[in-house]
Each structure stands twice: as structure tokens, then as C-alpha cells.
Amino acid sequence: MGGNSMEFQDQLNEYIQLVDRELERLLPDEDILQKSVVDAMRYSVTAGGKRIRPVLTLEVCRMLGGDPHKALPFACAVELIHSYSLIHDDLPCMDDDAMRRGKPSCHIAFGESTALLAGDALLTLAFETASHAPQTHGTGCEETLRAISILSRLAGVHGMIGGQVIDLESEGRGIEYPVLHQMHLLKTGALIKAACQMGAAAAGAQEEDLDKIGEYADALGLAFQICDDILDVVGDEAQLGKPVGSDKQQQKTSFITLFGLEESRSNAQMMTTLAKESLASFEHNGFLLALTDLLLNRNK
Amino acid sequence: MGGNSMEFQDQLNEYIQLVDRELERLLPDEDILQKSVVDAMRYSVTAGGKRIRPVLTLEVCRMLGGDPHKALPFACAVELIHSYSLIHDDLPCMDDDAMRRGKPSCHIAFGESTALLAGDALLTLAFETASHAPQTHGTGCEETLRAISILSRLAGVHGMIGGQVIDLESEGRGIEYPVLHQMHLLKTGALIKAACQMGAAAAGAQEEDLDKIGEYADALGLAFQICDDILDVVGDEAQLGKPVGSDKQQQKTSFITLFGLEESRSNAQMMTTLAKESLASFEHNGFLLALTDLLLNRNK
Numbered sequence: 001m002g003g004n005s006m007e008f009q010d011q012l013n014e015y016i017q018l019v020d021r022e023l024e025r026l027l028p029d030e031d032i033l034q035k036s037v038v039d040a041m042r043y044s045v046t047a048g049g050k051r052i053r054p055v056l057t058l059e060v061c062r063m064l065g066g067d068p069h070k071a072l073p074f075a076c077a078v079e080l081i082h083s084y085s086l087i088h089d090d091l092p093c094m095d096d097d098a099m100r101r102g103k104p105s106c107h108i109a110f111g112e113s114t115a116l117l118a119g120d121a122l123l124t125l126a127f128e129t130a131s132h133a134p135q136t137h138g139t140g141c142e143e144t145l146r147a148i149s150i151l152s153r154l155a156g157v158h159g160m161i162g163g164q165v166i167d168l169e170s171e172g173r174g175i176e177y178p179v180l181h182q183m184h185l186l187k188t189g190a191l192i193k194a195a196c197q198m199g200a201a202a203a204g205a206q207e208e209d210l211d212k213i214g215e216y217a218d219a220l221g222l223a224f225q226i227c228d229d230i231l232d233v234v235g236d237e238a239q240l241g242k243p244v245g246s247d248k249q250q251q252k253t254s255f256i257t258l259f260g261l262e263e264s265r266s267n268a269q270m271m272t273t274l275a276k277e278s279l280a281s282f283e284h285n286g287f288l289l290a291l292t293d294l295l296l297n298r299n300k
Numbered sequence: 301m302g303g304n305s306m307e308f309q310d311q312l313n314e315y316i317q318l319v320d321r322e323l324e325r326l327l328p329d330e331d332i333l334q335k336s337v338v339d340a341m342r343y344s345v346t347a348g349g350k351r352i353r354p355v356l357t358l359e360v361c362r363m364l365g366g367d368p369h370k371a372l373p374f375a376c377a378v379e380l381i382h383s384y385s386l387i388h389d390d391l392p393c394m395d396d397d398a399m400r401r402g403k404p405s406c407h408i409a410f411g412e413s414t415a416l417l418a419g420d421a422l423l424t425l426a427f428e429t430a431s432h433a434p435q436t437h438g439t440g441c442e443e444t445l446r447a448i449s450i451l452s453r454l455a456g457v458h459g460m461i462g463g464q465v466i467d468l469e470s471e472g473r474g475i476e477y478p479v480l481h482q483m484h485l486l487k488t489g490a491l492i493k494a495a496c497q498m499g500a501a502a503a504g505a506q507e508e509d510l511d512k513i514g515e516y517a518d519a520l521g522l523a524f525q526i527c528d529d530i531l532d533v534v535g536d537e538a539q540l541g542k543p544v545g546s547d548k549q550q551q552k553t554s555f556i557t558l559f560g561l562e563e564s565r566s567n568a569q570m571m572t573t574l575a576k577e578s579l580a581s582f583e584h585n586g587f588l589l590a591l592t593d594l595l596l597n598r599n600k
Contacts, residue, residue, distance in 0.1 A: 033482060034457060034465035041457070088420060093412035112393035113468050116416075120388060121457040123420065127427045128452035131445055141441045145431055148448065152428035157334060157341070157421040165334035168413050182333060 008290045012055065015068075019054040020046075022076050026129055040110040040118035041125075045083045048101045052295065053078045053195035059291065060196045060213055063284050066203025070140075073133035074147045074198035077126040081155050082191060084122035087115050089164065126151070139202060147198040154194035163187025167252075175253045181222075188228070189221025196220075212278060216288075219275035223296055226268040229254040231298075233261060272296045308590045312355065315368075319354040320346075322376050326429055340410040340418035341425075345383045347401045352595065353378045353495035359591065360496045360513055363584050366503025370440075373433035374447045374498035377426040381455050382491060384422035387415050389464065426451070439502060447498040454494035463487025467552075475553045481522075488528070489521025496520075512578060516588075519575035523596055526568040529554040531598075533561060572596045 027042050054075035061071035090097040090105040091112065098108050107115035130148050133139035153159060163186030170179065196217040200210045233256050255264040275292050279285040327342050354375030361371035390397040390405040391412065398408050407415035430448050433439035453459060463486030470479065496517040500510045533556050555564040575592050579585040 028457060032458075032462070033469075033479065034462040034486075036469065037457060037461065037465045084420075088416060091416065093416060114465070116388060116391065116393060117461055117465055117468075119420075120384075120423065121461045123423055124452055124456035124461065127448060128456060131449040131452055134445065141445055145434065145441055145444060148427060149431040152424050152431055156424040156428060157328060157337060158332075161337065161417055161421045161424065162332070162334040165337045165414070165417055168417075169333075169336065179333065186334075 005290070008287060011287055012291070015055045015058050016051045018058070018068075018072065019051050019075055019079065022072055023079065026076060026080075026125065036110065036114050037117050037121055040087075040106055040114050041083075041122055043109060044087050044106050044118065045080065045122070047103055049079065049082065051079060053082055053191060055291070056192065056195040056217075056288075057199040057202070059287055060199030061202045062199075063282055063288055064200055064203035064205050064209060064213075066199075066205075070133070070137050070143070071199050071202035073129050073137055073139065073144075074151070074202055075195070077130040077147075077151060078191060078195045078198065080122045080126040080129065081151070081160075081194075084119040084126070085155075085160060085164075085191070087119040087122070091115060094164075094168070123155075140204070143201050143204055146201040150197045150201060151194045154190040154197075159186055159190030159194070163190065170253060172251050177258055180253055180255070180258065184222060184225040185218060188225040189218055192221040192224065193217035212281065216275050216278035219271050219278060220292060220295070223268050223271035223275060223292075226255045226264055226271065227296060227298065229256050230261065230264055230268065232256075268296060305590070308587060311587055312591070315355045315358050316351045318358070318368075318372060319351050319375055319379065322372055323379065326376060326380075326425065336410065336414050337417050337421055340387075340406055340414050341383075341422055343409060344387050344406050344418065345380065345422070347403055349379065349382065349401070351379060353382055353491060355591070356492065356495040356517075356588075357499040357502070359587055360499030361502045362499075363582055363588055364500055364503035364505050364509060364513075366499075366505075370433070370437050370443070371499050371502035373429050373437055373439065373444075374451070374502055375495070377430040377447075377451060378491060378495045378498065380422045380426040380429065381451070381460075381494075384419040384426070385455075385460060385464075385491070387419040387422070391415065394464075394468070423455075440504070443501050443504055446501040450497045450501060451494045454490040454497075459486055459490030459494070463490065470553060472551050477558055480553055480555070480558065484522060484525040485518060488525040489518055492521040492524065493517035512581065516575050516578035519571050519578060520592060520595070523568050523571035523575060523592075526555045526564050526571065527596060527598065529556050530561065530564055530568065532556075568596060 023045055027045065028038050032038070057071050057075035057078060058068040062068045086100060087106045089095050090100055091107055098105055100106070103109070105115075106118060110118070127148060130144065130151065133144045133147070134141050155161065157165075163183050166179065166183040167187055170183065193214055196213045197210055200213045205213070232254065255267065259267065272292060276289055279288055323345055327345065328338050332338070357371050357375035357378060358368040362368045386400060387406045389395050390400055391407055397405055399405060403409070406418060410418070427448060430444065430451065433444045433447070434441050455461065463483050466479065466483040467487055470483065493514055496513045497510055500513045505513070532554065555567065559567065572592060576589055579588055
């Protein structure tokens with residue numbers, strides 16, 4: 001199944017629509033006193049994310065013989081956590097970014113305190129959504145707890161948040177490759193890994209398959225981050241929806257500052273090959289192989 | 301069992317020690333790259349909180365015939381969420397409080413970005429801790445999911461965070477009693493309710509008992525908040541560990557500004573009576589009745 005085939009595109013669009021509809025259902029819509037924060041939550045969640053993580057959750061579940069609908073609450077949970085992390089990352093005390101996906105950042109649009117609370121609320125909603133999976137989607141109780149355990153571990157201080165801390169502390173001073181590697185493995189990779197492994201959990205996968213999927217996700221996460229670093233140098237501002245050159249401006253170490261553009265490109269290619277090789281033992285891997293190629297060749 | 305009896309004090313101290321030891325075990329202690337945020341997490345969690353919420357979780361479980369050890373992960377989870385909420389509440393874009401429990405606030409001690417991430421990490425760790433309950437404490441899978449569902453609902457936009465939003469929006473302008481009531485029910489009450497109801501969930505309580513415990517918690521939460529408002533006016537700064545008079549300075553509506561000191565005191569008394577009446581149908585309610593009295597008569 002090639003990345004441009006009709007079949008692949010149809011399946012991808014179906015997944016994205018499934019996630020978008022469910023996210024819309026999850027966001028509270030009553031006219032409550034705390035409406036401002038609900039508006040900020042919706043603004044960020046519906047701001048045009050590519051839904052890469054939830055698609056990975058649904059497809060890994062399907063590839064391993066599970067019913068993707070049983071993974072839908074986890075797909076939404078990982079996207080809610082992704083959204084919260086972007087809101088908090090953009091805050092003045094963090095990266096201080098005024099633009100996100102071509103629109104004013106959440107704190108520019110709603111104020112700093114509302115943005116802070118909207119992030120907290122999305123993080124909390126992620127776990128609420130996952131915990132309801134048995135009621136809303138007939139997911140098994142043990143599968144659900146396993147998914148929550150994966151997500152909370154990989155979104156926390158040993159995962160995504162850990163990566164943000166390393167990133168913060170390395171700003172303005174050069175870091176060595178091992179630190180950069182660890183930072184990206186956590187900051188970008190951990191949530192991608194959570195997305196994939198929760199899909200496996202929903203399918204009731206054995207520990208061995210969970211590990212294999214973890215290897216795939218680690219390689220994909222690194223390839224994805226190298227692409228991000230490349231796009232920060234050569235990307236198109238209008239397509240990206242944010243200014244390019246921000247890494248250089250913030251004196252951040254990136255794959256580009258350490259290895260240059262050409263070697264970074266070949267590193268990304270190598271990581272993508274590694275990722276695809278980790279999928280070799282799975283029979284129905286066509287969609288995921290095509291998706292992996294698509295993510296490497298993206299321009300935003 | 302009176303609030304001053306030896307038996308009550310012994311049991312209270314035992315609960316607190318149980319929680320303190322488990323929280324210490326939960327906080328990561330490796331020498332990892334992201335050590336700064338771990339230090340900030342530990343600083344806030346061990347800053348001398350009264351552990352009221354976790355004690356409620358353990359005791360409600362015991363009162364309903366459950367084994368308190370099976371509720372310990374939930375007791376810790378609610379305390380971790382309480383800690384995170386204080387860190388984020390103190391941030392410059394929120395209440396901008398430099399002192400907490402007699403020590404510099406987390407962002408004063410560790411910087412704003414580290415404090416933000418420490419809060420996010422504690423919130424995430426709360427759900428990780430709860431999700432491991434079956435492995436670490438032999439809690440049932442369904443009981444665990446029910447507890448996670450209760451906690452995430454009551455800590456989120458329909459609970460604690462919702463209360464913070466209403467609080468923020470009412471700053472600097474007068475609000476009516478119904479809004480103040482709703483704000484406190486959510487901001488302080490929701491997490492107390494989560495603490496109590498998770499204890500009931502750990503004991504495998506019926507829906508009816510869960511509701512009864514919820515009524516108790518609502519009344520207790522309001523009594524607790526009225527006491528807070530009273531202490532903000534008549535409290536001792538050294539005992540409280542924070543400046544008094546902050547509500548007035550921030551032009552916040554409180555029970556005191558709406559009803560005056562005397563009527564607030566009698567309201568707190570009435571709410572406490574209501575809370576205790578909700579416990580009448582439970583056989584082994586001695587400890588909880590004594591604790592309820594103790595919370596009303598506190599001076600910090």
C-alpha cells in the first residue's frame with residue numbers, strides 16, 4: 001500500500017474523521033460558568049493538528065488484529081496530551097511562542113492564566129477519556145489500565161516532560177549528541193511511543209509485540225524530530241504555520257547544528273529504514289509502512 | 301472517638317506516615333538528566349501538607365469495610381494532584397504568591413518553567429500511581445478504573461479546574477453568593493469529594509454509598525473553605541505559613557465579604573453538622589466524625 005494510493009488515503013482520512021468526531025464529543029459544550037477555559041481547550045484541540053499520534057494508535061491496534069474502535073479513547077487521550085503540551089510549551093515562561101499552526105497561540109488568544117488551566121484540563125481530560133473506555137467503547141478493563149499506565153509513564157517525568165526539562169536546561173548552551181538524542185527520544189519520541197503501545201494494549205498484545213512496537217516508535221520518533229529540525233531550517237513559514245529559524249534564534253542545539261543539513265537528511269532516512277524494519281515481522285504492516293514514509297517526506 | 305483521644309491521634313498519625321512513606325517511594329530518585337524538575341516535585345510534595353485528602357481516602361475505605369492499603373495508591377494520587385494545583389495556583393499568571401506553607405513557592409525556589417513542568421509531572425504521576433494499584437497493592441481492576449474515573453472527573457474542568465477558572469474570572473469584581481458557592485464547591489470541594497469517593501471505590505462500595513459519601517464530602521468541603529476564608533482574616537501568619545488578608549488585597553469575594561465573620565462562623569458550624577449527619581448511616585464512623593470536628597477547629 002503506497003503512501004499515495006487511494007486505499008491508503010481513504011483509510012487515513014477515515015481514521016482522522018473518527019478522531020475528530022470523538023474529540024468534538026469529548027469537549028464539554030454546556031454553557032457553564034467556566035466557559036472561557038472550555039473555549040481555550042477547543043481552540044487548541046481543533047487548531048489543525050495532523051492527528052499523527054491518534055492515527056498510530058488506531059492503526060497499530062488494527063495491525064495487531066484488534067478492533068480500532070476499542071482503541072479510540074486512547075487515540076483521543078494521546079492527542080489531548082499532545083495539545084496540552086503545546087499550550088504549556090508556548091507559554092512565556094517556556095518557549096514564549098506567539099504563533100502555533102498559523103494562529104495566535106492559546107495564551108495570546110485567551111490570556112496566560114486561561115491557557116495554563118486549559119492545558120491542565122486537557123491533560124486531566126485525557127485520563128478521564130481513557131478511564132471510560134470500557135463503558136464507551138467496550139474495551140477490556142485490563143487493556144484499559146495497561147494503556148493508562150503506558151500513557152502516564154511516557155507523558156511524565158521519565159517521558160515527554162523529562163524531554164522538555166532537558167530542552168529547557170540546554171537552551172543557550174551547546175550540548176553533546178548523547179544529550180540531544182536523549183532529549184528527543186523523550187520530548188518527541190515518548191508520546192509517539194505511547195500512541196503506538198496503547199494501540200497494542202487495546203489489541204491485547206503480548207509483551208514481546210509491545211516491545212517490537214516500542215522499537216518502531218523510538219526510531220519513528222527520532223526520524224520525525226530530525227525532520228522537524230530540518231524543516232526549521234529549510235521549511236516554508238506559510239506551510240508550517242510558525243516562523244522558521246527559531247532553533248538558531250534561541251541558540252538551541254539541533255541535529256542541524258551538530259551534523260549539518262546533509263548528514264541530518266541521511267540520518268532521518270536511516271532512522272526511517274530502521275523503523276520500517278521493526279515492522280517486518282507483522283503481517284498486515286502495509287498502512288504503517290506507507291505512513292512512515294509519508295511522515296519522513298512531509299513539508300509541515 | 302473524640303478528636304483528642306489517643307486512639308484517634310494514633311490512627312491519624314499512622315495514616316499520615318503511610319502516605320508520607322509511599323509518596324517518598326513514588327518520587328523518582330535516580331540521578332537523571334531531568335533532576336531539576338524532580339527536585340521541584342519533591343520540594344512541593346514534602347513541604348508540610350496536612351495530608352487531609354489522603355487520610356480521607358484511607359479512612360472512608362476502612363469505614364466501608366475495605367482494606368485501607370488497597371486505597372493507598374488513590375490516597376497518594378489525590379495528594380499529588382493537590383500539590384500540583386498549589387504549584388500552578390501560585391504562579392505569577394495566577395495568584396502570584398511568593399510564599400507557601402512558610403517557604404518560598406515552587407517557582408520562587410526553582411524558576412517558573414521548572415515549576416510549571418513540576419506541576420504537570422505531578423498531575424501525570426497521580427494517574428500513573430493510580431493505574432499501578434492492581435500491581436502494587438492488589439486493588440481490583442474495576443475498582444481502580446472507577447477511582448481513576450472519579451479523580452479525573454473531579455480534578456478537571458467540571459471539578460477543581462472549573463473552580464479555579466470561576467475564581468480567576470471573579471477577581472477584582474463582586475460576585476453573588478450562588479457563584480461563590482459553586483466556585484468553592486468545585487475549587488476546594490471537588491478534590492475532597494474525589495478523595496472520599498475513591499476510598500469508597502477501593503472498598504467496592506455500592507452506588508448508593510458513593511452518593512452518601514459525596515454528600516458528606518460536599519458539606520465538608522464547604523465547611524473547610526469557609527474556615528479558610530475565616531483564617532485569612534483572623535489567622536496567624538506564622539501558623540498559616542502565608543500572609544493573611546490576601547483575599548481582601550486581591551479584592552476577592554469571600555464568605556467574609558458577603559456575610560461577615562460571625563455569620564461565616566455559624567455557616568461553617570452548620571455545614572459541619574450537615575457533613576456529620578451524612579455519616580449517620582455508617583456504623584464505624586467514629587474516626588471520620590472526629591476528623592470532621594478537627595478540621596473545623598483548625599488554626600492553619
